[in-house]
Amino acid sequence: xQLHRHKDEFRRYDTNVLLISFSADVLAKNxxxxxxxxxxxxxxxxxxxxxxxxxxxxxLRSWGLKTWLAYAGLMLKGRRxxxxxxxxxxxxxxxxxxxxxxxxxxxxxxxxxxxPSAEKLMQLAKDHHRNRE
Amino acid sequence: xxxxxxxxxxxxxxxxxxDGERAALADYWENNEILLVVFLRHLG
Numbered sequence: 001x002q003l004h005r006h007k008d009e010f011r012r013y014d015t016n017v018l019l020i021s022f023s024a025d026v027l028a029k030n031x032x033x034x035x036x037x038x039x040x041x042x043x044x045x046x047x048x049x050x051x052x053x054x055x056x057x058x059x060l061r062s063w064g065l066k067t068w069l070a071y072a073g074l075m076l077k078g079r080r081x082x083x084x085x086x087x088x089x090x091x092x093x094x095x096x097x098x099x100x101x102x103x104x105x106x107x108x109x110x111x112x113x114x115x116p117s118a119e120k121l122m123q124l125a126k127d128h129h130r131n132r133e
Numbered sequence: 134x135x136x137x138x139x140x141x142x143x144x145x146x147x148x149x150x151x152d153g154e155r156a157a158l159a160d161y162w163e164n165n166e167i168l169l170v171v172f173l174r175h176l177g
Contacts (some may be wrong), residue, residue, distance in 0.1 A: 014166035052144035086175035
């Protein structure tokens with residue numbers, strides 16, 4: 001996970017990262033173990049948060065050419081294909097939220113490969129941190 | 134429902150940790166200058 005490589009930088013800007021997954025606990029635990037990611041993770045099996053943050057689902061956008069190419073790229077880097085587990089149509093998103101609960105940045109993925117870069121998120125956190133100094 | 138956007142207040146949803154404890158999103162954002170919430174896709 002690219003964000004995890006930047007975790008020390010995020011801490012420098014007083015930014016904590018929280019992952020939310022709708023997958024079963026056992027899949028989430030296995031994933032954390034396999035990836036070595038140390039961010040906190042919360043489970044949302046009923047996708048209450050996914051719905052509240054208005055994250056979409058799409059079979060077409062989830063399994064388009066871009067997705068196949070992205071997965072091929074990951075496998076070429078050594079990631080293991082585990083088959084399709086859970087709902088592969090659920091799209092993700094990224095939100096930056098300040099201490100008062102106000103949304104600073106909102107990104108709803110249009111397809112699986114559509115995510116903001118770690119660098120972009122870092123820059124936003126840095127800018128917010130600087131504006132508060 | 135209107136779209137939730139920058140400047141809006143984030144919904145404070147109560148979810149579960151992997152240990153089965155209840156946790157509210159607000160518990161996380163209140164304790165940091167910024168909270169980056171990453172909604173994952175399926176973990177397969």
